[in-house]
Amino acid sequence: MLDAFVQGLLVVLQWQTFLVMLLGIVLGFWVGLLPGLGGSTTLALMLPFIYKMTPVEAFAFLLGMHSVVSTTGDITSVLFGVPGEGTTAATILDGHAMAKKGEAGRALGAALMSSLVGALVGAFALALAIPVVRPLVLTFGAPELFMLAVVGIAFISSLSGQGGRALLRGFLAGLLGLLIALVGQDPQAGVQRFTFSQLYLWGGLDLIPVLVGLFAVPEIVDLAVRGTSIAGELPQGNLGKGAWEGVKDTFRHFWLTIRCSLIGTFIGIIPGLGGGVAQWIAYGHAVQAARDSKEREGFGKGDVRGVLGPGAANNSKEGGALIPTIAFGVPGSSAMAILLGAFFLQGLAPGPDMLDKHLTLTFSMVWTMVIANIITVATSFFFLNQLAKLTLVRGAVLIPFILFLAFIGSYTSNNHLGDLIVFLFFGFLGYFMIRCNWPRAPLVLGFVLGKIAENNFYISTIRYGSSWLLRPVVLILVLLTLIVIVYPAIRLGKRRSAPSEKTA
Amino acid sequence: MKQLKTKLWILACVLFVIGTPFLALGASYYEGKTLTIVVGYKPGGGYDRYARLLAKYLPKHLPGNPTVVIQNMPGANSIIGANHIYSVAKPDGLTIGTFNNALATAQLTKVEGVKFDLTKFAWLGSLASDAVIMALRSDLPYKTVDDMRKAKEIVIGTTGPGSSTHDFPSILKEFTGLNFKLVPGYSSSADVMLAIERKEVDGRAGSYDSIKPFIDRGLVRPVIRNRISAPGIEKLPVDEELTKDPKGRAIMAVNAAPTKIYRPYVAPPGTPADVVKILRSAFVSVTKDTEFLAEAKKSKMTIDYALPEEALKVVREVLNQPPEMAQEIGKYIKFGE
């Protein structure tokens, strides 16, 4: 195995492969940056081009492109408050807030560095997990998936904010998100739920128009209201701490970054959870790292940890998602589903063979992800501080572009006017939620987890009756749920008792 | 003599006048133009891949060598795309489309939202046919249908009503007495395969093409097929033979029929006949193009071209079912995403 590990690296460093990977990186850079150019769509568009390449080159190209997308997507999220990719929306909450405080450079530095750490963790997890991946994935059946969704939903309590009223609104948002997730055709009886006879709604609401509406519109309104540049009124237009500070932040909160990377990797490994989930759970976990209620409330307003968590998770999850794709032929995310097409195009069959006969190829994929991210982050750093200067541009000049990107970004979801209507609807909703002090993160969490929870619940009950409740992993996850719900309260309790001890 | 010569001249002129547009049309109709293929699904799926492969090779076979591009119009299991090709796309030969083969059943059972009439499209043929099969995990002891009948319960994972993963076993369960327990809710057929590996479910139904890699890998074993045959599964018992109920047989036949035209291509209704002719001959020749076939084979896409007349025949077969039959079919074959 060590042999293949080294071979994998050498093979990627060959000049043809390297060149083709660089091409992929350049492509991926722009795809991630522009909302509306989805990573999955572009992957699909690139498939015809790999026909004449060798397997190593083909995957260096595709993965070079794909692994970079989550990194540069964070840039758009931070700078403009528009999600560059569906997986980079959580970075908006604190990243864009930091930009508004004039700390865009720092936020970008933090986002990119944590993306790199996440990508590395994901890649190493992929490498290390190879011997154990099959039993690991096989243990997580529908009951465990349901419980994972429940754990995710439990994070709503962390994402709500302090105080009973905030908790009430958090739950309202979460439940609303869960309800919205149910729009579409129900897989149990084939009944159309909440579709109002619209063909567009048969498949349910798509994540991107919802996210773009929910997050971009309130930011645009805020920008218009303030009448200034994104960075606001700053003394002498000084952009405060720059990208380097963000890098230092990543290492100041190193263990948080690592933990969020692991969360992302894990969620990526389990097929069925989808890409939108990892960043929000990582965000929820980062919020839990707050030591008191005041810090908690700082989240969503520019706490760098709110950037580190999702930044790391949305990259590490790609490494994780590669695992079930290679080992089982079951895609861990929608982009992976397309990558599977690439496997077939190359005449490869994902499955045990990839971990055996084609181990070198598998390792070359790991190395591609590592090298591609290193290159991207390194090159981006050169002009991060320049990019940050965009936040000094007059709001009125930026608004038409941001709106343009938001509209087109939503439209490319289904190439249907319905996308725009969904975008506008959630734009209004997002605005009113902000005005009325309702947190949006729980709504997103409910929305991404709703179908997973429902479908797996029914699979579990139809298949196992009620015995699934007693499965060992399920019980562990129940415990985890309780911990997630109770943890913030415990932390607060500890903090309160500590000072009183000091004064006593 | 002079009269004959004049007549011949007139004949020649007439022929010239009538014939030239055909020639000219043939030669330059697509010159400098773009042909758009509307795909009723998102990029990356089966229909999309076939369309992109077609887009790569079709220009050579169209006079004037136009650019061929793909436009994805997903939604409602390609009903949105089909509606678009039917009423919105201009019938000038510059737009053609592909959609779900099962739309015939959707039209028959009067699914809400269907705004097209499949018989009115200008059919261009179908690139492939596909069999639908039922496959069980290899380590299970059931090798024949009789073994299966003895089983207390066979768990079949599905993605929900409206897909072949669900409809095929549900019809089998109803009419052949096999003890299937259907577990719907999996997000994709690939997830069902994983569930099979996990021993969460015992088997899955679906298109032979998509299950084949797993058969080759040894994970599952095909046990029943529908009336469309394919190399490798000819000897399998056919679903219609497993039931004596004529209603059941009819429903299975209607369910199976569209898979013969698994990758249908049409032009909007009202496209001029001579343009349709050009398109049709282009399809015939591209499906004989050796490079096209080689790349298709490498990408594991089977090509089994069905002529437009055959495709239309299949469609009419489904649509000509009497209303009571349509109602019965509607009970078992729900149309969905």
Place this chain on the structure above:
Amino acid sequence: MKSVFNLRFLLALAVAIIAGYALYASLYWPFRTALFPRVIGVPLLALSLVEMLLCLVSAEKAREGHAVDFEMTMDVDPLVARKRTLAIFSWTLGFMALILLFGFTLAVPLFVFLYLKLAGKEGWVLSLSMTALSWLTMEGLFNRLLHLPFPEGWLFSLWT
């Protein structure tokens, strides 16, 4: 303050109505289809009614605690803020109207130009160059390269 308080009440009311509708719709569905909507709808309805009540009874913003989310800027004079908010919403809806009337490819540069000139009061050079840039992106990237299907504007389909 009073207007904000009314807004909170209205949002909670809207959510309560949505929950109520969901529960009503679920009455006609088979058990499994209806289960989750009901399990979610009932607490949603209950909690939104609680929120509505709290909005009516106690109007103290200070005691509410903050959500883990950003808050609209308070630095700007509320009347100006309201005017600007209405303006930006009108522009956004106007953009949508432009897309419907003229089709995406024309609507984008049109909107960019109109906004920069009318709302931004920017100079001609800037406005025209931004308009050109946006048109290039639309036509070059989304139209020529990606071939996205853009429906024809209503104005054009009326004419042809």
